[in-house]
Amino acid sequence: MTRRSQRRALTLILATSVAWSQVTPAAHAEPRPAAIEAWQQSTSVRLQADGSLSDVLALSQDDVWAVGQQEIWDVWKNRGTIRHWNGGKWSEIGIRDATAAGNLRGLAAASPSDVWAVGDGHDGVPYLAHGDTGGFDRVRPQGLRAGDWLGGIDAKSGKVVAVGSREKNGLILTGQGSTWTVQETKEKGALYAVSGGFAVGDTGTQPLIVHYSGGSWKSMPLPSIPGGYLRDVQVDNSKRALAVGGVYHGPGDVAPLALAWNGKRWREVPLPASEARLYGVTGDGKGRYWMTGYDPSRAAEPFMVRCEKGACETIRGAATKGRSSVRLQAVAYLAGKSTVWAVGHAVDTADRYTDVVESFAPRATTSKS
Secondary structure, three states, rough: OOOHHHHHHHHHHHOOOOOOOOOOOOOOOOOOOOEEEEEEEOOOOOOOOOOOOEEEEEEEEEEEEEEEEEOOOOOOOEEEEEEOOOOOOOOEEEEEEOOOOEEEEEEEEEEEOOEEEEEEEOOOOOOEEEEEOOEEEEEEOOOOOOOEEEEEEEOOOOOEEEEEEOOOOEEEEEEEEEEEEEEEEEOOOOEEEOOEEEEEOOOOOOOEEEEEOOOOEEOOOOOOOOOOOEEEEEEOOOOOOEEEEEEEOOOEEEEEEEEOOOOEEEEEEEOOOOOOOOEEEEOOOOOOEEEEEHHHHHHHOOEEEEEEEOOOEEOOOOOOOOHHHHEEEEEEEOOOOEEEEEEEEEOOOOOOOEEEEEEEEOOOOOOOO
């Protein structure tokens, strides 16, 4: 496989998963409510060549985390990375482990001093890292084995849950410290994200959501959506959540998908018509949600959908010179700042990858990411 075809292959994989420049061209929404967010600026955490960010977590406006990988195309240099924003700059946080982390896909935190990351280990076993701004250590739960895959993680005091797949079934890892349990779902498929007792993914032909109830994980009834899949979930409380993904109709033919939970059932949310791929979702805890992804019809423009009270609007940032596409893999809401940050990567006209942090906020807000 050539370097160029490898890059294109990674683009397809990410489409189903994964000195600062500051520019301020006008953003546009479709349609444009008076208070809707506008694209503020595009920056970078300065990953090494061919880098991408997979997830972002905001504990506060001065305590933001991001994970991903850099030097994607060099098998010897490719490694996962953890970055931290302290309100003024991004810094790389070290991982204290001789066995290097590969692509890091997920982030969670129970507190500022209790942060978790999950992804691939170069030894073939899923990689879990635990730490804070002083550094991270690898955690090796019993029960994991080579060939297992983990992509999403959730954390609260005394409990961590990571989800993924083992062979043909979903995989759920639960525990902390020295005690861990591994459970496989009864359903075929894979799980990609977990939050607040809900884990989402797909069976290969339909969306899949499992819920922790009565001491075990059980699948939930969903609308019949052939070709549907889910990649992220935002849980406000036991009676309100939103899961996002897409519906695969055939090669190059994908429609966005969002399912809302009202405490009793999941229902499909009407979205603006597009061929966009949705990867990430966040919310303010009050029923407002922001979804990020990629729209191949306008590939060079940062893409986001904002939903409130069942009404959803598309927001697009302006294209930046030299970029052929922008894929936003994850998004986080910064409480107290009325701002959302989305992370991912841009591909330039020479087919090179660069990590991006896109900031969206009300027009009157000045973002300083």
